[in-house]
Each structure stands twice: as structure tokens, then as C-alpha cells.
Amino acid sequence: MKVTGEMPIGKATRFGAAGTVKAFDPRRGVEIEPPFGVATADDVDDACQLALRAFESYRETSPAERGAFLVRAADNLLALGDVLYERAASETGLTVERIKGETARTAAQLKLFADVVRHGRWRNATIDSGDPTREPLPKAELRMQKVPVGPVAVFGASNFPILYSVAGGDTASALAAGCPVVVKAHGSHPGTSELVGKAIQAAVAQSGLHEGVFSLLIGAGNAVGEALVDHPAIHAVGFTGSEAGGMALVRRGAARPVPIPVFAEMTSVNPNFVLPHALEVRAPEFASRFVERMTAGAGQMCLKPGMIVAIEGPGFGALRDALAHALRGVPAQTMLSPGIYENFRRETERSRHGQSSVSIAQGQAPEARFDGQSEIFEMDATELLAEPALAGEMFGPAAVLVRCRDTQQMLAVAAGLQGQLTVALHIDSGDIELARLLLPVVERKTNRILANKFSNMVEIGYATVHGGPFPATSDSRFTSVGATAIERFLRPVCYENLPAELLPPALRDDNPLSLWRVRDGELEQR
Amino acid sequence: MKVTGEMPIGKATRFGAAGTVKAFDPRRGVEIEPPFGVATADDVDDACQLALRAFESYRETSPAERGAFLVRAADNLLALGDVLYERAASETGLTVERIKGETARTAAQLKLFADVVRHGRWRNATIDSGDPTREPLPKAELRMQKVPVGPVAVFGASNFPILYSVAGGDTASALAAGCPVVVKAHGSHPGTSELVGKAIQAAVAQSGLHEGVFSLLIGAGNAVGEALVDHPAIHAVGFTGSEAGGMALVRRGAARPVPIPVFAEMTSVNPNFVLPHALEVRAPEFASRFVERMTAGAGQMCLKPGMIVAIEGPGFGALRDALAHALRGVPAQTMLSPGIYENFRRETERSRHGQSSVSIAQGQAPEARFDGQSEIFEMDATELLAEPALAGEMFGPAAVLVRCRDTQQMLAVAAGLQGQLTVALHIDSGDIELARLLLPVVERKTNRILANKFSNMVEIGYATVHGGPFPATSDSRFTSVGATAIERFLRPVCYENLPAELLPPALRDDNPLSLWRVRDGELEQR
Incomplete structure (x- = not known):
């Protein structure tokens, strides 16, 4: 695979028509070829509309389908090999060794989320039995599960071109939740972003998913990012970067006609x-x-x-x-x-x-x-x-x-x-x-x-927390790395009195997904 | 117990010095005695400072202590009896029967949260085993639990003077999480609020808790509510009411130097x-x-x-x-x-x-x-x-x-x-x-x-969801009623390499709280 300056949007690649930008090699002090086409307002709209359409089917994918897709994305990422390592090293001044380590951890996190999806604990499946004989009123039977919020916008970080970028914790957890993702590539590593974006795009196609499940946008200045956060199809945002950049997005998300949550990981002296x-x-x-x-x-x-x-x-x-x-x-x-x-x-x-x-x-x-x-x-x-x-x-x-x-x-x-x-x-x-x-x-x-340890690096697992009170992040109730990062992109839905044939699989009496569920306050798996 | 026009702030009661307000009986079309003293800026500050001091010990209370406190609050509420029913009916025009039903459900919800606290699933206790032999780097052991965010401000609703007010889902879930609560009484039922507030105040004293665990403020206009949301001691807000009122608080919470989440339940045509x-x-x-x-x-x-x-x-x-x-x-x-x-x-x-x-x-x-x-x-x-x-x-x-x-x-x-x-x-x-x-x-x-059912009323249990996408609420990821309402007021903390004697009870190897915990991705109770 080679860097072309194009953006993967749905199943196509496009050379954005709103000008061009180039990456910069800080070690050699020179610009790197090729130029990248900057996304137009139409490109942003197309990516978001595709994501919204993809949401209809992607949210209904089975745990096995979604898990297999995440594993393919991880494998495609690893398969990029030296092309990726060398491009990322030249765009960031980081060593190839460091980039290799990051890539391995990023792939491992995607695979962790495949396990998370398949295990299904994120559904929070919960059933309260009814009691028609209760006085003064009969007790209703309730069934609850979590569902994805909708398409998610992700802003990659400059300092971890793989692990906190196009295929990082924000993207992996949103995809695991059942949310299509539109990534705004960080301006300092567009070539790395293109390579990783195409690896995910290929995984979407290989998995037979709707093309809108993943798109990548190249920006210059703030226009693309702002249009992305403003787009009505976008339901949540993940960001890693500076406090100024993060708070600008948080305030923008809150000021929309329909406000959306923006999870921004921003600053810490540790x-x-x-x-x-x-x-x-x-x-x-x-x-x-x-x-x-x-x-x-x-x-x-x-x-x-x-x-x-x-x-x-x-x-x-x-x-x-x-x-x-x-x-x-x-x-x-x-x-x-x-x-x-x-x-x-x-x-x-x-x-x-x-x-x-x-x-x-x-x-x-x-x-x-x-x-x-x-x-x-x-x-x-x-x-x-x-x-x-x-x-x-x-x-x-x-x-x-x-x-x-x-x-x-x-x-x-x-x-x-x-x-x-x-x-x-x-x-x-x-x-x-x-x-x-x-x-x-x-x-x-x-x-x-x-x-008696130092904070970098972070082990990525089920108990991982990468978050903290403001200004470390915009919402201390969540993590952006590790299995529970998925909670940022889920909302609970309660079903009352639905006929058995309309119940979602996670809540059927026969428990076809073999989920652990809370029944009348107690965990059980049957 | 009788209505005096005072506010319970910590263990004291105060007649606010910022003017007076009276309740209004819409059925008879007349004001009701006595007058209520409106909270001054100092009253707001005192209540919030007390809550912050109380947080130091209240967050460390055992599940048994916190559960017993919630049960006492429920019992004290029920013990108010006719004084409460009649006052609430006269302040709202609702029937005594309706108020009785609401009170019973409110008490039941407090007791549900006592069970939730004691069960401890809200801790989300999670342990990832380490592996010192892993290559290229040893795998760190991680332990994660959820902890309370800090003092919470609650704004009661006009239309459910008991169930969505002083002792409603916001207060009960915040107290269950380990967060002290400062309630702003709804202006249309100050007497009802005083009675319920004193019932909780008494439960705090009976339970030997720090007096700052609960306070109630009487306001007139927006000054008291605004000062409450602005106070640095307040870490989150729960609100039930109109879209205009809710969004004013959401925007105010977001505009603070340290932004805080405001969960507002606002409007729905169902x-x-x-x-x-x-x-x-x-x-x-x-x-x-x-x-x-x-x-x-x-x-x-x-x-x-x-x-x-x-x-x-x-x-x-x-x-x-x-x-x-x-x-x-x-x-x-x-x-x-x-x-x-x-x-x-x-x-x-x-x-x-x-x-x-x-x-x-x-x-x-x-x-x-x-x-x-x-x-x-x-x-x-x-x-x-x-x-x-x-x-x-x-x-x-x-x-x-x-x-x-x-x-x-x-x-x-x-x-x-x-x-x-x-x-x-x-x-x-x-x-x-x-x-x-x-x-x-x-x-x-x-x-x-x-x-084949109508939405009112809501059954309060483990699978209850009272929430929805904007503008039904300000954050569709949470519920304000039912067991999982507690999640609004919790954040995860990860502990790495802590000596055994410093680990919190929820994460000790001997599992003294007998919690269900996630270990290496699987639930277990040992």
C-alpha cells in the first residue's frame, strides 16, 4: 500500500478539493510528498450521511460479526508493516521501534474490543420480573439493554500517531459499541492516517458491512473539524489533544441545536x-x-x-x-x-x-x-x-x-x-x-x-482507566482507553410488555447470546 | 412535625434572610402560611462547604452504613404521614391519594438504593492479573472500582412534589453513590420540601453521618439555583423540569471554570x-x-x-x-x-x-x-x-x-x-x-x-430507564430513575501496584464485600 493523498470515504477514496496540505518531517526539516487533498464541506457531509445510513444496519450486527470486523481491522493494521512504521516515523520524528510498539498495542486494543463485543457485558442486559398480583398495582415486567448512540466523530492526537489516532481507543470503542466512525486526521500525520484509514476501510469491505461504517477526513485549520462536530448525523465525539482544542470542541458540541457529548482527553502533569x-x-x-x-x-x-x-x-x-x-x-x-x-x-x-x-x-x-x-x-x-x-x-x-x-x-x-x-x-x-x-x-x-511505578505506559485491559477530573478530561465519569471506554457511546433502552417475537436477542427468555444478565437484582447466566 | 419556613442546612435549621416567599394553594386560590425565609448567598455557600467537608467521610462509609441511612430516610419520610400528604396536596392541587402513592414509591426507591449500595455492583470492581514474564514488557496488574464524584446539587420538579423532588431519584441515587446532596426546593411546594428535607436531615443524624451529607435551600427567582450550580464544591447536578430551565442549568454547568455535568430531564410528548x-x-x-x-x-x-x-x-x-x-x-x-x-x-x-x-x-x-x-x-x-x-x-x-x-x-x-x-x-x-x-x-x-401500555407510571427497579435523547434529557446515556441512575454520579479509578494494605475493600484479594467482580474479563464472586 502507498500513500496517495486521498481520503477513504465510504468505499471510495477521494482527493479533497479544498486545497492541499503536506506532512512535515521534523527530523529532516523538510516537507514530505505527496500532497493531501483537503476535505470540502460536501466531503464532510457525505462522510456523515454515509455514517448515518450505515448506522441502521451496523447497530444490528451480531456480536460475532462485529467482533470479526474488529479483528480484521487489527490484522490489516499489522499487515501495513514497514510502510506504516517508516511513514509514521518520518511524520513524527519518533523512532520506528516506538511506532512498532504503538501499532502492536493498537491492534491488541482492537482485538480486546472484539472480545468485549462478543462477551456482551456492555449490553447491561437487565430483567425485572413482573408481578400481576401486586397491590395496589400490578408490577410491570421490564427489560433493559444498552444500544449505540449513533455515528461518532474522532479527532486523532499528534503525539501517538497510531495508538491515540485513527484506529485508537476512541475509534475502537465506538465501533465496538455499534457506532459508525468519521475520523478527522491529525494534520501532523496525514499519511499515517491515510494508511490506517484504508486498513479499516478494507476491513469494512471484507466484513460485508455498510461502507459508511468508517470514513476519514483530511482537514486544514479548523473548518473540517468544526463542520464534523456540527453535523446533525454525529451523536458523540472523542478527542485527544490540547486543553484549548478540546474545550473548543466541548463548547461547540454543547452549543449545537441538539447538544452532543464531547469526550476530550486534554492535559495532565502526572x-x-x-x-x-x-x-x-x-x-x-x-x-x-x-x-x-x-x-x-x-x-x-x-x-x-x-x-x-x-x-x-x-x-x-x-x-x-x-x-x-x-x-x-x-x-x-x-x-x-x-x-x-x-x-x-x-x-x-x-x-x-x-x-x-x-x-x-x-x-x-x-x-x-x-x-x-x-x-x-x-x-x-x-x-x-x-x-x-x-x-x-x-x-x-x-x-x-x-x-x-x-x-x-x-x-x-x-x-x-x-x-x-x-x-x-x-x-x-x-x-x-x-x-x-x-x-x-x-x-x-x-x-x-x-x-512505585511511572504512569507511562498504560496497560490496555478491562480495568484500564485513562481519564480524570477536569482539565485532565472533559468528563471524569469515563475512560478513553480500555474495555469500559465503550460506555461513552451507549445509552440504555427499556422495553415493557413487548411480545416475545419483538424482543432484542440480549433480552429474550432463551438468552441466545448466553449473556450474563441481571435478573431481579442478581447476576445470572442462563 | 410542622412547617416552620426554615431550611435544614447541615444539622441546623435556618430562616433565610434574603426575603420571604409563601406557597400557594391553587385549589382554593390563596396563599398558605407560614412564610419561608429565602436563602442568602452565605446560606448557599455554607450548605455547599458542609457538603464538601461531609464528602471526606461519607464517601468512605461502608455499604451497610450507607444502606441503613437510606432505609432510615425512607422510614422517616413515611412517618411524616398526614402532615405531609395534606401539605403537599394543598401546595399542588393534587389529591391526597395521589400524594400517598407518590410517597410510597419514593420510599420504595430509597430502599431500592439501599439494596443497590449493599449489593455493590455499582463499584464495577474489575481486576486484570499481571504477568511479569510477558514479552516485550511485563504486564501490569490493574484494579479498578468506581467512586463518587463529589457533592451533587438537585433541583426538584413542580409536578411530582415527592417522587421527583427532595427525596426523589436524583437525591437517592446521589446519596447511594456516596455524594452529599444540596437540594434547591421547588418554589411551588416549599412546605412539602421542608418536611421531606427534615426527614432526611433526621436520618443523617440518626445514622451518625457528617451533618453536611444533606441540606435544603429555599430560593426565589434564579439566584439561589445559579449560585448552587456555580459553587466550586458542587460536582454534578440533577434536574427535572422544563426545557428552558434545564438548558439554562446545563449551559451554566458547562460554562463554569471547572465544567460539571448537569443531567436535566426536560420534555416529552410520549x-x-x-x-x-x-x-x-x-x-x-x-x-x-x-x-x-x-x-x-x-x-x-x-x-x-x-x-x-x-x-x-x-x-x-x-x-x-x-x-x-x-x-x-x-x-x-x-x-x-x-x-x-x-x-x-x-x-x-x-x-x-x-x-x-x-x-x-x-x-x-x-x-x-x-x-x-x-x-x-x-x-x-x-x-x-x-x-x-x-x-x-x-x-x-x-x-x-x-x-x-x-x-x-x-x-x-x-x-x-x-x-x-x-x-x-x-x-x-x-x-x-x-x-x-x-x-x-x-x-x-x-x-x-x-x-400495548401507557407510559405513566414508571415501575422503579433495576431495569428502569427514565431518560431519552435530547430534548427529553440533556444526556441520553443515563437514567434519572431506577437503580442505574447511580451511574451519573460515579467515576472509575484504577489502582496499579498498590500494596495490599492500601487497597480499597472492593479490590482486596480476599473480597471482604463479597462483590461480583470482573477478573481478566470474566465475572466471578470470590
């Missing part, structure tokens, strides 16, 4: 609390692992550990020294795009020259135009408590060490955090009591808590 | 599709039951059947005649408030004098100032399809009969509906094929489908 005993006994090991994780992928990860919170005392000086030592050996790395590089340079410069923090070390100097130089700052907790905005995310290989006076101040820093995707506690056996105090505080600040 | 065979064989019986249900409680129910859709042909004339006949015998009934009466009068007058519909019958003439006169209109489906706004809700004892040319037009009417709380299909054995065509269409328009 604080690491190093408790006193852990600090005393293993500051150097912590520091070296921390630097490794904060600089992985040039720090351009939603889950990058971006903050350390520790108390002055035994080990604090050793921590600072070990961080500085480890960081000085880190080579500068190519950043995803000129824009991201420029933001990162500006943000670190501001921290370096600000009143509130001092730079304690930098990594190796840049060698190429868009190389990001790693940096760690130190800040007194008093400054942070007075000005919480200082704890904002620096997207790239930078972090801040927050120095607390005592445990009370550490607890105050935790209580003052804004919503996070993750919080990690680094503890030793002597830290359990303090951890017990911290745990309920951080449980209100994040949807993922780790002990 | 269409009844009478299919041709059913029409032919039992139009008269249908008509008489329809009139009974559309006029129950003076038609002031979210679930009032407000539309009939039928095809011209055998039985249609009989349906029209039977509707007219049944309606003419219906006495006018006191409406909830002068404002609601006035709106209803204006809306029926507009339909009566409009170009699109004709009045086919009226009920008996009003005898008192705020009596609503029942009315049924007829409209051609062509008019409705051309102007969907004609299908808006008339809050009160009015309905419209939509006359279709053929089955295609009936399907078009179904496809053109806006979101509904319920849709009912009235079918006979010969109608199954048409019902099969209609079912997937209406399944996209409503979260509750009935066959």
Missing part, C-alpha cells in the same frame, strides 16, 4: 509524590527512572511524569543531584512538529526566567532545528500553593521538582492539584501511614493511582 | 403509535384508556401520553369518536400553579386557533380559577412533517391525534420525532411486521419502549 522513607532510601534509583520516563518520546506523552513532590530532609539533596546527573546525559530529541517545538521552547524559557522556579539541570544541547532540550526545574511548594497555574503541563521533556517543608505541605499540594490522568506515590514500608492520608486526597484528583 | 390491526379491533378501548392516562393528575406528568399516531382507515373514525366521547366526561382539574395553568391555557388556545390542527373535543368546563380543561386536537401528518415544532409538549391535559395517510407516513412521523422519554406501540397480532419496521426507528428516539 505528579509523583516521593514519600520521606522512599526518598531517604532510594532517591538515586527513583531519579534515574524518572528521567528515563519523563524524556521517553521526547516527553510528548499525556502520561509523561511531569512533577515530583518531595519533602526537604534526608535524601532531598541526593534526589536533586541525581536528577541533574541523569538529565545531563539525555540527548536532545526531535519533537513532533515545529509548533510543538516552539511551544516547548517558550514554556521552558518562561520557567527558566520566572521568579518561581530555578532550572536545576538541562539535557544535552540540541543538534538539529527541532530538537527539544530536556530540563528540570525546582520550585518551593509555597510558590505553587500561592499560584496553582505554575503546575500547568509543559508538553515535552521538562518537569518540575516541588520542594515541601513538611508532610502537611505535601498534603496541601495534593489537595491543591487540578484534575490529573495519573498520580503516582513512591513509598517505602515506613511511608504507609502517610500514604493512607494521601490516598483519599489524590483519589479525588485522578482516575489512576500508581505506587 | 407518542402512542396505534397500528392498523389494533386500530381496527380495539379503537374504543384504546381511546378510553388513553383519555384516562392523559388526564391523570391533570396531565401534568413527564410521562403523560400526549400524542396518538394512527393511519386513516378502518377504526380511525371510531378512534376519533371514542376519544371525543371519553374526553367530554372528564371534569376539569386544578392545575399545579397559576403559571402552569396560564401556559396551558395559552398553548391549547394557540392549537385551537392555529392553521394546523382542529380541536376534536374538550373535557368539562372549568369550575374554579385554575382548573385546566382537557382537550384533544387532530392534525394531518403532512403538517407535522413540514413543521416538527408542532409536536411540542403541551404540559397539562391535552393531546394531539396525528392522522397518517399510510404506513410509510407513519414511519416518517416516527423518524421525524425529537427525543422522547417513551414511545408506545399499540399492536395486534397482525401488526407484528409493521412493528418490526417501527421498532428500530423508535429505538433511536427514546430510551423506553412500551407495547
Whole structure:
């Protein structure tokens, strides 16, 4: 397969007529061929109308059909092989190794959703028995299942060109729910998006599904994305990216004549609390692992550990020294795009020259135009408590060490955090009591808590949660990665007194799908 | 217990200092004593701050403690007895019988949530085993549970002074989730609200819970409600009422510095599709039951059947005649408030004098100032399809009969509906094929489908769904009544690598709560 600059829309491919854009290779500092045609308003409308028409049949597909489709999509993705790995690496400056790992995880997530669909627990099938003899009124029999909300729009992220993009958690969970998907490709990796989009398009055809189940749009600026969120056929949106971009879509979705939910995963500094005993006994090991994780992928990860919170005392000086030592050996790395590089340079410069923090070390100097130089700052907790905005995310290989006076101040820093995707506690056996105090505080600040580990990467399974209170995401009640991400795209429907021949399979008395169901409040599988 | 005009805020009662309001008896047309003190900005802040402080301990209560509290609240509610029934009847014009029924159902719902809490399925406890030997990277062990979002604000409805008000589904499900609740009393039944609020307040004290678990605020105009939704301590909102009121809160919640979800149940006409065979064989019986249900409680129910859709042909004339006949015998009934009466009068007058519909019958003439006169209109489906706004809700004892040319037009009417709380299909054995065509269409328009039944009332259990696509509610993914209403107020938290002694009870290896849990994708209880 080769990159042509076309968009898969339904079963066709189109070269958009609203101008052209090219991808950019940040490592070589040059544009990459070929040009991509930008979607017109008609292209957006066609993709959305096709999705709406596809919804009629796709929502009725059996678990086996839908599961087989997701497995085909995963297999087609893996089959892209080197073409994909090399294109994605050149569009992002990430290594081929990293892209390979992402692709494998993306395929595994698609297959996980095939299992989720086939297992059917997402249906939440529930039956309440009736009782015609109840006084004063007979009790009605109720049957409930979840159904898909309708076509879903997905906005891919810049920093994970495969895993949080065209075939990522948003797309996989929406397709698993029974919702057709229209993806807006991220502008920084259109070729990667085209390749992955065509792999899904092929899976749609191979599975005999309605062509509108999947389409991909290439945009330039905001017009395509805005038209997509505004389109009446779209019933929900998944987004991964910046807080500004995410909130623009959230507000747009809410302002429609028929408002729709926009799930946006936006920003997080992923604080690491190093408790006193852990600090005393293993500051150097912590520091070296921390630097490794904060600089992985040039720090351009939603889950990058971006903050350390520790108390002055035994080990604090050793921590600072070990961080500085480890960081000085880190080579500068190519950043995803000129824009991201420029933001990162500006943000670190501001921290370096600000009143509130001092730079304690930098990594190796840049060698190429868009190389990001790693940096760690130190800040007194008093400054942070007075000005919480200082704890904002620096997207790239930078972090801040927050120095607390005592445990009370550490607890105050935790209580003052804004919503996070993750919080990690680094503890030793002597830290359990303090951890017990911290745990309920951080449980209100994040949807993922780790002990003695770093937050990137995330294991994708049934218990995975990638989400958090605002501004980590726009709705803390959901995850965008892992099996339960499907819940974002489902709504419950109750059926009362329907003749047996009209009941959906999930709710028939003979339970043809062998689902676990709640009957009169108790789970059963019969 | 007697009505004093005070608000229960925490363990105290306060007479609000921001002016006074009185309740109004629409049957007698007079104000009712005593005056109620309106909450000041400080009262709102105190109630919210108390709720936030209470959250620290209330979120950690055991299932047994929280369940016992909900049962006490139910028992205290029932113990109010005649004082409550008479006050509520005088504040609403509803009958004492109706209030008694509502109170019994409200208490039953509180007890249902006690069972829900104790059963613990709401925790969604999920464990993914780790695998240290996995290549290329070891697999992390993940444990996930749901936790409460934080204090919840609840806005009671005018039309169900008990069941959708201070102790209704919003309050019960939020308390069950572990969220303290601050209720804004509906202005039309402040005395009823005070009595119920004090019953819950007493249950908080009897259960040894933090006083901030429940507070009630009396407002006048929008100031108290707006301050409540704006308060940083509030993490989610439940509302039942008009579309204008609901959307004002939804937009306000979204515009906060930290946006919060506002679940608003707003408007529905609850269409009844009478299919041709059913029409032919039992139009008269249908008509008489329809009139009974559309006029129950003076038609002031979210679930009032407000539309009939039928095809011209055998039985249609009989349906029209039977509707007219049944309606003419219906006495006018006191409406909830002068404002609601006035709106209803204006809306029926507009339909009566409009170009699109004709009045086919009226009920008996009003005898008192705020009596609503029942009315049924007829409209051609062509008019409705051309102007969907004609299908808006008339809050009160009015309905419209939509006359279709053929089955295609009936399907078009179904496809053109806006979101509904319920849709009912009235079918006979010969109608199954048409019902099969209609079912997937209406399944996209409503979260509750009935066959050969009317939508009011709703059975409250595990499979209950009271919700629907916009504008029926602001978020079709949730219900506001029944066991799963709790999901609106929960968010998932994942724990990774936590020492055993720090794990929450729901996720410990020994499963002390005996929960059903998902382990590696499969349900188990051990």
C-alpha cells in the first residue's frame, strides 16, 4: 500500500478539493510528498450521511460479526508493516521501534474490543420480573439493554500517531459499541492516517458491512473539524489533544441545536509524590527512572511524569543531584512538529526566567532545528500553593521538582492539584501511614493511582482507566482507553410488555447470546 | 412535625434572610402560611462547604452504613404521614391519594438504593492479573472500582412534589453513590420540601453521618439555583423540569471554570403509535384508556401520553369518536400553579386557533380559577412533517391525534420525532411486521419502549430507564430513575501496584464485600 493523498470515504477514496496540505518531517526539516487533498464541506457531509445510513444496519450486527470486523481491522493494521512504521516515523520524528510498539498495542486494543463485543457485558442486559398480583398495582415486567448512540466523530492526537489516532481507543470503542466512525486526521500525520484509514476501510469491505461504517477526513485549520462536530448525523465525539482544542470542541458540541457529548482527553502533569522513607532510601534509583520516563518520546506523552513532590530532609539533596546527573546525559530529541517545538521552547524559557522556579539541570544541547532540550526545574511548594497555574503541563521533556517543608505541605499540594490522568506515590514500608492520608486526597484528583511505578505506559485491559477530573478530561465519569471506554457511546433502552417475537436477542427468555444478565437484582447466566 | 419556613442546612435549621416567599394553594386560590425565609448567598455557600467537608467521610462509609441511612430516610419520610400528604396536596392541587402513592414509591426507591449500595455492583470492581514474564514488557496488574464524584446539587420538579423532588431519584441515587446532596426546593411546594428535607436531615443524624451529607435551600427567582450550580464544591447536578430551565442549568454547568455535568430531564410528548390491526379491533378501548392516562393528575406528568399516531382507515373514525366521547366526561382539574395553568391555557388556545390542527373535543368546563380543561386536537401528518415544532409538549391535559395517510407516513412521523422519554406501540397480532419496521426507528428516539401500555407510571427497579435523547434529557446515556441512575454520579479509578494494605475493600484479594467482580474479563464472586 502507498500513500496517495486521498481520503477513504465510504468505499471510495477521494482527493479533497479544498486545497492541499503536506506532512512535515521534523527530523529532516523538510516537507514530505505527496500532497493531501483537503476535505470540502460536501466531503464532510457525505462522510456523515454515509455514517448515518450505515448506522441502521451496523447497530444490528451480531456480536460475532462485529467482533470479526474488529479483528480484521487489527490484522490489516499489522499487515501495513514497514510502510506504516517508516511513514509514521518520518511524520513524527519518533523512532520506528516506538511506532512498532504503538501499532502492536493498537491492534491488541482492537482485538480486546472484539472480545468485549462478543462477551456482551456492555449490553447491561437487565430483567425485572413482573408481578400481576401486586397491590395496589400490578408490577410491570421490564427489560433493559444498552444500544449505540449513533455515528461518532474522532479527532486523532499528534503525539501517538497510531495508538491515540485513527484506529485508537476512541475509534475502537465506538465501533465496538455499534457506532459508525468519521475520523478527522491529525494534520501532523496525514499519511499515517491515510494508511490506517484504508486498513479499516478494507476491513469494512471484507466484513460485508455498510461502507459508511468508517470514513476519514483530511482537514486544514479548523473548518473540517468544526463542520464534523456540527453535523446533525454525529451523536458523540472523542478527542485527544490540547486543553484549548478540546474545550473548543466541548463548547461547540454543547452549543449545537441538539447538544452532543464531547469526550476530550486534554492535559495532565502526572505528579509523583516521593514519600520521606522512599526518598531517604532510594532517591538515586527513583531519579534515574524518572528521567528515563519523563524524556521517553521526547516527553510528548499525556502520561509523561511531569512533577515530583518531595519533602526537604534526608535524601532531598541526593534526589536533586541525581536528577541533574541523569538529565545531563539525555540527548536532545526531535519533537513532533515545529509548533510543538516552539511551544516547548517558550514554556521552558518562561520557567527558566520566572521568579518561581530555578532550572536545576538541562539535557544535552540540541543538534538539529527541532530538537527539544530536556530540563528540570525546582520550585518551593509555597510558590505553587500561592499560584496553582505554575503546575500547568509543559508538553515535552521538562518537569518540575516541588520542594515541601513538611508532610502537611505535601498534603496541601495534593489537595491543591487540578484534575490529573495519573498520580503516582513512591513509598517505602515506613511511608504507609502517610500514604493512607494521601490516598483519599489524590483519589479525588485522578482516575489512576500508581505506587512505585511511572504512569507511562498504560496497560490496555478491562480495568484500564485513562481519564480524570477536569482539565485532565472533559468528563471524569469515563475512560478513553480500555474495555469500559465503550460506555461513552451507549445509552440504555427499556422495553415493557413487548411480545416475545419483538424482543432484542440480549433480552429474550432463551438468552441466545448466553449473556450474563441481571435478573431481579442478581447476576445470572442462563 | 410542622412547617416552620426554615431550611435544614447541615444539622441546623435556618430562616433565610434574603426575603420571604409563601406557597400557594391553587385549589382554593390563596396563599398558605407560614412564610419561608429565602436563602442568602452565605446560606448557599455554607450548605455547599458542609457538603464538601461531609464528602471526606461519607464517601468512605461502608455499604451497610450507607444502606441503613437510606432505609432510615425512607422510614422517616413515611412517618411524616398526614402532615405531609395534606401539605403537599394543598401546595399542588393534587389529591391526597395521589400524594400517598407518590410517597410510597419514593420510599420504595430509597430502599431500592439501599439494596443497590449493599449489593455493590455499582463499584464495577474489575481486576486484570499481571504477568511479569510477558514479552516485550511485563504486564501490569490493574484494579479498578468506581467512586463518587463529589457533592451533587438537585433541583426538584413542580409536578411530582415527592417522587421527583427532595427525596426523589436524583437525591437517592446521589446519596447511594456516596455524594452529599444540596437540594434547591421547588418554589411551588416549599412546605412539602421542608418536611421531606427534615426527614432526611433526621436520618443523617440518626445514622451518625457528617451533618453536611444533606441540606435544603429555599430560593426565589434564579439566584439561589445559579449560585448552587456555580459553587466550586458542587460536582454534578440533577434536574427535572422544563426545557428552558434545564438548558439554562446545563449551559451554566458547562460554562463554569471547572465544567460539571448537569443531567436535566426536560420534555416529552410520549407518542402512542396505534397500528392498523389494533386500530381496527380495539379503537374504543384504546381511546378510553388513553383519555384516562392523559388526564391523570391533570396531565401534568413527564410521562403523560400526549400524542396518538394512527393511519386513516378502518377504526380511525371510531378512534376519533371514542376519544371525543371519553374526553367530554372528564371534569376539569386544578392545575399545579397559576403559571402552569396560564401556559396551558395559552398553548391549547394557540392549537385551537392555529392553521394546523382542529380541536376534536374538550373535557368539562372549568369550575374554579385554575382548573385546566382537557382537550384533544387532530392534525394531518403532512403538517407535522413540514413543521416538527408542532409536536411540542403541551404540559397539562391535552393531546394531539396525528392522522397518517399510510404506513410509510407513519414511519416518517416516527423518524421525524425529537427525543422522547417513551414511545408506545399499540399492536395486534397482525401488526407484528409493521412493528418490526417501527421498532428500530423508535429505538433511536427514546430510551423506553412500551407495547400495548401507557407510559405513566414508571415501575422503579433495576431495569428502569427514565431518560431519552435530547430534548427529553440533556444526556441520553443515563437514567434519572431506577437503580442505574447511580451511574451519573460515579467515576472509575484504577489502582496499579498498590500494596495490599492500601487497597480499597472492593479490590482486596480476599473480597471482604463479597462483590461480583470482573477478573481478566470474566465475572466471578470470590
